[in-house]
Amino acid sequence: MAFVKVVKNKAYFKRYQVKSKRRRQGKTDFYARHALIHQDKNKYNTPKYRLIVRVTNKDIICQIAYARIEGDYIVSTAYAHELPRYGVKLGLTNYAAAYCTGLLLARRTLQKHKLDSIYKGTTDITGGEHENEPVEGQKRPFRCYLDIGLARTTTGAKIFGALKGAVDGGLDIPHSTRRFPGYSREGKKFNADVHRQHIFGLHVSKYMTSLKEENPDLYSKQFSRFVKAGIEPSSFEALYKAAHSAIRADPSPTPKKEKKADAPKPKRWTKAGLARSSRRNRVQQRKTAFLKTIQGGDE
Amino acid sequence: MVKLQRVQRPKTQRGKRALKEREPKLLENARSLLCIRGNKTNNVMKVLLKNLHLLKSPHSKMYQRKNLDILPFDSTSKLEWYCQKSDCSLFAFVTTNKKRPNNLVLARLHNHITLDMFEFELNSKTFRSLDDFKCEKFATGNKPCLLFHGELFDNEPDYKRLKCFLTDFFRGEINMKEIDLNGLEHVMTFTIDSQTKLLSIRVYHVELKKSGHRIPRIELNEIGPHIDLTVRRTKLASDDFYKKTLKQPDAIKQKKVKNVTTNELGTKMGRIHMEKQDYNQLQTRKMKGLKRGLITENGQQSEEKRKKID
Numbered sequence: 001m002a003f004v005k006v007v008k009n010k011a012y013f014k015r016y017q018v019k020s021k022r023r024r025q026g027k028t029d030f031y032a033r034h035a036l037i038h039q040d041k042n043k044y045n046t047p048k049y050r051l052i053v054r055v056t057n058k059d060i061i062c063q064i065a066y067a068r069i070e071g072d073y074i075v076s077t078a079y080a081h082e083l084p085r086y087g088v089k090l091g092l093t094n095y096a097a098a099y100c101t102g103l104l105l106a107r108r109t110l111q112k113h114k115l116d117s118i119y120k121g122t123t124d125i126t127g128g129e130h131e132n133e134p135v136e137g138q139k140r141p142f143r144c145y146l147d148i149g150l151a152r153t154t155t156g157a158k159i160f161g162a163l164k165g166a167v168d169g170g171l172d173i174p175h176s177t178r179r180f181p182g183y184s185r186e187g188k189k190f191n192a193d194v195h196r197q198h199i200f201g202l203h204v205s206k207y208m209t210s211l212k213e214e215n216p217d218l219y220s221k222q223f224s225r226f227v228k229a230g231i232e233p234s235s236f237e238a239l240y241k242a243a244h245s246a247i248r249a250d251p252s253p254t255p256k257k258e259k260k261a262d263a264p265k266p267k268r269w270t271k272a273g274l275a276r277s278s279r280r281n282r283v284q285q286r287k288t289a290f291l292k293t294i295q296g297g298d299e
Numbered sequence: 300m301v302k303l304q305r306v307q308r309p310k311t312q313r314g315k316r317a318l319k320e321r322e323p324k325l326l327e328n329a330r331s332l333l334c335i336r337g338n339k340t341n342n343v344m345k346v347l348l349k350n351l352h353l354l355k356s357p358h359s360k361m362y363q364r365k366n367l368d369i370l371p372f373d374s375t376s377k378l379e380w381y382c383q384k385s386d387c388s389l390f391a392f393v394t395t396n397k398k399r400p401n402n403l404v405l406a407r408l409h410n411h412i413t414l415d416m417f418e419f420e421l422n423s424k425t426f427r428s429l430d431d432f433k434c435e436k437f438a439t440g441n442k443p444c445l446l447f448h449g450e451l452f453d454n455e456p457d458y459k460r461l462k463c464f465l466t467d468f469f470r471g472e473i474n475m476k477e478i479d480l481n482g483l484e485h486v487m488t489f490t491i492d493s494q495t496k497l498l499s500i501r502v503y504h505v506e507l508k509k510s511g512h513r514i515p516r517i518e519l520n521e522i523g524p525h526i527d528l529t530v531r532r533t534k535l536a537s538d539d540f541y542k543k544t545l546k547q548p549d550a551i552k553q554k555k556v557k558n559v560t561t562n563e564l565g566t567k568m569g570r571i572h573m574e575k576q577d578y579n580q581l582q583t584r585k586m587k588g589l590k591r592g593l594i595t596e597n598g599q600q601s602e603e604k605r606k607k608i609d
Contacts, residue, residue: 017363038357038440039482048438069353069436070429 029150036147037067049075049144051173053102053162055151060098062105062162064144076112076253078105085254086246087239090225095181096201096240098161103244105162106169107251115142116251119170123248127164127182127195132172141172156181156198164199200240205233321386325550329472330407332359333387335378337394337402338367343423344393344401350429350524351391354502356439358471360385371404372532375413383411389468399531407467409544414536415464419498419528427525436522437484437504442471444483444505449491458491460535461498465489480507486519500526 022028036050052063060080065072080092080101091097103121110116118138122130132141148159160179167173177183181203182194197203208226211219212233220227231239274282309315320328332355334348352359362381369377371392378390388411392404401423406416429436445466451458469487483505490499502523510516536544558570 015364034357039438067439069356069439073435 027150032147036145049142050147051105051144051163051166051171052147052149053098053151053159054149055093055098055158058093060093060101060158060162062101062166064105064109065147076105076109078102078108082254083243086243088243090229090231091201091204093158094201094204095156095158095161095198096204096236098158099165099168099199100240100243100247102162102165102167103169104165104247104251106166106171107248108253109142110170111251113142115139116170121168121170123244125168125196125199125244126192127180127197127199128190128192129177130167132167132170141170143172146173146175153179155179155183155185161198164195201236205236208233325548326474329358330389330467330470331355331385331387332468333378333382333385333390334359334361335369335381335390335392336362336365337369337392338365339395340365340393341395341401343426344395344403344421346428346430347403347421347426347524347526348391348393353429354469354523355389355471358440360387371406371416372418372534375406375416378406379408379411379413382408402531403528405464405468407464409536409540413534414540414544415460416534417461417464418531418533420531422497422527422529425525425527429522429524431525432522434504434520434522440471441482441484442475442478443469443502444486445469446486446488447490448488449493451491451493451496452489457533457535461530461533462489485522487523496530498528498530500524500528 018024020030023030037048039048049064049066052061052065054061058081061077062079063077064075066075067073078101080097082104083089083092083097083100086100086104088097088100106121107116110119118135119132119141121132134140146159146163151157151159153159155178157179160175163173163175164180167175177190177195180190180195181198182191183189184191208219208223211222307318309318332351334352336345336348340348349361352361366377369392371378378392382388382390388408390404390406390408392406394402394404396402399418399420401421403419403421404416405419407414447462447465449458452462453459486503486505488499488501488503490501491497492499501521503519504522506518506520507515508518558572560568560570562568
């Protein structure tokens with residue numbers, strides 16, 4: 001048998017330097033973060049804001065943040081689970097919901113910075129390019145940069161839906177139409193109408209209608225919640241249009257609910273640790289029990 | 300036996316770019332700080348080191364582990380090697396022992412050789428870290444304004460060098476052409492007391508407030524670590540070595556353009572040197588009517604013209 005040197009020996013562990021916490025968790029790409037946060041050598045326009053978009057299984061999170069040496073500060077945030085307030089009750093992680101969340105965040109941020117009357121974005125949604133140009137004599141538009149995190153940049157991804165929502169809401173974010181749904185790589189052309197359909201969830205409603213005809217059982221299984229709520233595929237456009245106008249009417253965040261002193265404590269899912277006295281007591285009991293069994297064996 | 304250092308050739312474009320960053324340049328990168336712990340450190344010194352690391356970030360690298368056999372004033376070879384590995388030209392080394400409690404060694408390197416090294420004792424009773432100041436600080440990578448108070452900084456040679464050293468240490472980015480007023484977010488003050496020789500470092504955040512006219516009113520809020528240091532030992536570079544480091548490559552030196560000057564108001568003036576001229580042969584504007592030979596009666600002139608047409 002050949003002798004193999006143990007690589008992970010004591011000396012290895014003594015000198016091993018772990019990566020930073022967020023890298024170990026696999027949540028932050030520090031190379032991208034460095035580019036987003038650090039300013040160019042010659043430009044010192046503080047602060048540098050970034051639009052963070054994260055899509056989870058059941059929610060979409062949009063935040064605007066800036067970095068300081070002690071950590072990041074969040075300026076404003078919008079979640080897809082806030083959309084039921086504006087009439088969108090189901091389908092909270094689809095492209096249309098991402099657009100709504102981006103729009104909500106943009107209007108909320110502009111309201112906070114008192115820019116909402118100056119920069120309105122577009123109310124007429126065509127899915128095409130829109131740039132928020134600075135209005136003469138007024139403050140410049142709110143500029144931020146998209147932070148995708150570790151998501152894959154594919155054409156038609158929901159992250160870009162949130163980006164489009166924010167841009168149409170009035171934020172100044174440099175982008176191109178290359179990654180919006182409706183861009184074809186062969187022709188290098190952008191079909192704004194396809195994008196518009198995605199923004200209003202018509203791609204989902206089309207699938208719903210086709211599935212309803214072909215396979216009603218599968219339809220009732222896949223879209224059971226929609227069936228239960230009585231939302232028809234044809235009502236999508238009106239639904240989202242109403243949501244957009246409701247968001248523009250009142251984007252302010254809901255005020256925090258004050259926790260009552262006598263509120264019931266939430267359920268504990270993990271086992272609580274024992275107190276020191278309980279642990280000592282337990283050890284003592286096990287000792288006496290063991291000694292008894294030995295004595296019993298002796299006799 | 301001589302240890303052969305394997306020459307590393309980069310295999311990827313990214314590696315190639317990284318190595319290019321480390322090459323000597325005409326205009327060098329900002330000085331990076333290497334934060335290292337010695338054989339024994341207490342909590343206060345660990346916090347101080349972390350604070351220095353944060354003040355200098357992103358131009359700072361923190362080594363997490365203890366390093367047993369480093370004694371800077373005996374031999375800096377190991378520290379120089381670590382700095383070469385991490386591409387740093389400053390180091391902060393922190394230890395504490397019975398003989399020298401709360402010890403901080405700051406040094407700068409030139410071409411990976413130690414230039415100046417200063418050993419300080421931190422006054423742990425008056426030390427307050429970044430965490431103790433609960434307010435918003437500055438953005439990473441911002442250049443500070445540096446203020447020096449104290450006659451010693453101007454008079455004594457050792458302290459002159461210390462002032463130069465501290466400027467070099469906390470400077471940040473070097474090649475800045477323009478700075479936005481909003482970008483001057485923090486001020487670092489270094490005060491040295493003539494009697495007690497105590498060096499006090501304070502860091503403030505600059506707040507620009509309305510003042511009624513265009514120039515804003517400035518308010519300073521203390522944000523950063525509150526550090527009081529006493530100088531223990533120093534190891535300054537010899538004058539020859541120091542002079543060598545001040546040399547700048549010829550390519551950087553601004554080429555003097557002859558006969559062009561800029562006066563105090565900023566106007567660019569040029570000088571033209573003329574050779575001696577013969578004023579009789581001066582070329583002035585041609586006026587046909589003044590030409591000799593053409594000055595005759597009007598009638599004769601027109602006759603001549605008619606003849607030519609025929």
